[in-house]
Amino acid sequence: MYQYRYLSCFDTKNLKSEVVDTVIVGSGLAGLSTAYYLLKIGIKPLVITKKRPGISNSFLAQGGIAAAVGCNDSTDLHFQDTIKAGKGLCIERNVRILVEEGLERVIDLINAQVDFDRDENGMLKLAMEGAHSVNRVLHSKDRTGYEIGKKLLQYVKGNVFLEEGYYLEEILTDGNTYVGILLSDGKEQKVVRSKSLVLATGGYSGVYLRNTSAYNVAGDSIAVAYRAGCNLMDLEFVQFHPTAVYVEGKPGWLISEAVRGEGAILVDENGERFIDELKPRDEVARAILKKYQEGHKVFLDIKPIIDKGIDFKERFPNVYNILKEFGLENTTKIPVSPSAHYSIGGVKANLDGKTDIKGIFAVGETACSGVHGANRLASNSLLECIVSGYKTAYNVYINNMCNKINYVNISNDVKSEKAMEKSDREKILKKIKTVMWNNVGLIRSKESLEKALAELENIYDTLSNFCNVRYLKDLTILCKGITLSALSREESRGVHYREDFPTQSEEFSKHTVLENNFKINFRRF
Template sequence: MAPSSSTLSTPGTLGTLGTLEITYAEGPVVVGAGLAGLLAATALSPFPVTVISPAPLGVDTSTGWAQGGIAAAVGPDDDPALHAEDTLRAGAGLCDPEVVRSVTDAGPEAISWLLALGARLDRGPDGALALGLEGAHCRRRVLHAAGDGSGAELLRVAVAAARRTPSVTVVEGVRAVRVLTDAHGVAGVLAEGAGPRRVVATRSVILATGGLGGLYAHTTNPLASRGQGLALAVRAGAVVRDVELVQFHPTALDVGLDPMPLVSEAVRGEGATLVTASGAPAVTDPLAARDVVAHALWAARQAGHATCLDARATLGPRFGDHFPAIESACRAAGLDPSVDLLPVRPAAHYAMGGVLVDAAGRTTVPGLWAVGECASTGLHGANRLASNSLLEATVCSRRLAATLRD
């Protein structure tokens, strides 16, 4: 991107800005540097693309915090149709069935692509991919990395892929404050960083800014996740959908930290149970859909009962072998999951709604695209099925890139 002394004086939002220095991007500008944004940028190769990120790559993104893994029907007893059925059931009637089938059908190929990029997913003694079980899945189909380090591993892969792709330019320490439009649609991004504000001129902007959980008092999200993409899209005139649908994860570690450490649903997939402080069962089915479990725990708390996760009998001293990052978080709080009940409570975790997009990621504003958690694709409905978010980010980023390249 080369600086220019040109000024802007065109209709629409550009005309309200006065005289600003313009930088001309050679191709699309990606706003955000989590899994969805970096994979989209990489998949756009060999077309030039610029990624702008307010933080250094790998920092302040929800991707890196994802523990549960990525869901895909790759097991010998599984099928994408079963994955689709589970997704539709969890979505409580608000999923788009065509989108669900399309994304779940693409799951196995998405895993193959991530492996080709260098993802180190967990494997069993026979070398086959290890598959975990999470809530509302009828099969073991969740792939992990380093037990509970799945998001961190996929983010590592995405960062490395973007950095080694010559067509991708990454600009760190720059924040988008407005998507600019003119009579033809998107015209650029108003950005700020260490120096004065400037315009990055482009006809294609891809929003990949993540969610909005950082706005909540109890959250598992980075506090920097404040719905920036949603705000940018609305100010640009884009339609949004289902923004009231925010998923609360049932088991955030309740030890007074903000944000709250997550205790992955995969822990319950390995047999841990949810109980009150007295040891009584807190839910009927600890592997029900997240909204069901979260409501049950909230009801118990409203009735005056503390809620806890009990992994002592099922995992015990093996807890750290399966979930090293979670064990580390517990020990930092003075808890030993092999012998202690873990205090947990529901916390804001994932935004199902967002910027309305079509199957390729187009919004209702020409030239504006969205992908990842900030987008509303129709996959999740009213309640996201566990570990479908990393799948959506991978599948939809590739589709967006393929459409933009055409």
């Protein structure tokens, strides 16, 4: 008999219940891709979203989608660049699937009328981004994620069951088998049973004080999956984007890497260039952080783009609008600093979505399939969303053919009346993000990580007896997992940098797997 793991503020005696074939939680590119391909093979899923469809990290993606479609390119070259960027931690068989099937999936997008940039002859324009050896990144100006997502959403919306305004509270399991989910809209709860669950809720960069994440995405569903029995992998690898607008007291909106790809350079307040802008993001981000630590300011100088005769507003309309919000549209030097951007780790899964729990699948940034290794190659993330969505859809079909809805009894008698005030919840959320930014950020050490663990434990203890802090509890659990993983990896590799272990070590050429009760194992796959 399943029992809720957290105290509930709701009357749980008469829960509403639904039964569907397949549930997708999340409506970003990975979730919509999965829904798109499920519809193609005859399955009409239920899509659950916290807000409305499309409020996601992938819809915010300014950069492009990488694929070996160029005349001087090949999937072998794309494979080699991905492996090189991954610093010895890529799972090579999955990378091979990503780049080869990714080529086919990009053709699917073209057939779905995604409006990629083309030259005067109608040929696809291919951009250069960091750590790629050739131009291979397809763009739709600087709103590629939105353009792809919009076309998928046009197909999906109206053809799927859609429930807006719900968030995932619990994943229900019977032993090692998925049973259903518990949802809440903030006023009441309900149970949805299905044969398959697809988690497509985005990553966890939102647990940092300075981040580029969509406001409703923070990684709490990854912790829900962990509590349900899924293992998590490589949580310590968080990619910090080097160039987010830096204006004190305002959010760090992203300035696409494509801007640097077109020729923008990084300079200090004296106009001196100090780094090759197209090096891997972790190197560029740390170089910028070092400048700030030395007392300098850092700017992204877009004058070289303008000097080439490129109309910046036309080429980067989204970036231009962001600059306009900050009052920076008339300057050529944009103040920037690093910001938590992409979480390489997540729910341990194959590229076909399979997790450690039968019937639970994870796709996109929610999952960790090992394709990014220790440092994601630019514009491979949107590609992963499409490839994993495609492959997961077919595995969901097989799972549904072979299994029935599980009607195991659910205990619903865990209830408490003790609630925390909203203002107190907001203070604790900011405290969690501050702990992570200060201690588990771009540069880490044993001292900072142990300090973070102690502070996170104290925060969790503060939350223990309240019934309306599920979200905060799950974020704290996730942050503890990130910190433990970072503490266990006594080396520097890719986006994980330990100042007390500044070099890469062959001993740690393995993946960090977070198992039940915060047990860390290092494994090769």
